[in-house]
Amino acid sequence: MDTRTKYVEKLSADIVEWDNQIERLKEKMEDAEPEAKAQYAQSIASLKEKRNQAAEKLQNLHVADDNEWEEVKKGAEQIWEEMKTMLKENITKH
Template identity: 35%
Template sequence: MDRKDAYQDKLQAQLDEWKAQIAKLRAKAEQAQADARLKYMQEVDELREHQKKAETRMEELQRAQGEAWKDMKSGVEAAWDEMGEAMKRARKRFS
């Protein structure tokens, strides 16, 4: 396995974990009282937007040829950082 494959596997594992966490937060939002439900669902929608951005970066990385993927790492990592921070904020708000 080359470095690109290992890097992609690491990113995919994190995406899968976030997807599971978002599903749990969505379930919690659906069980909330009506006034809180709207707030929680907005938070879930924001997380999904961050998730889509991270997935798009992952797809771009997968399409990169040769060593070009290394040039894309900073953009991918920025998307991952944004998603990670959004997840932290959401977990804090949902607790």
């Protein structure tokens, strides 16, 4: 398996894990007080939006040719870091 394939598979696994973490936040939201539910809902919406951006970048990686690969990879890495930060902040906040 080449390096690009391994990289894409790792990013795909990250998205699956993020989906699981978002689901756990949804479960916590169900048991929260009304005011906290609103905060959870806002956090979940932001996380889903960033997750969708990451999925789009992942699709771009799948189709990137050798000339585009590094540029697309940089963009993906930026979104991945943003998503990791958002998850960390939201999980510790809630």
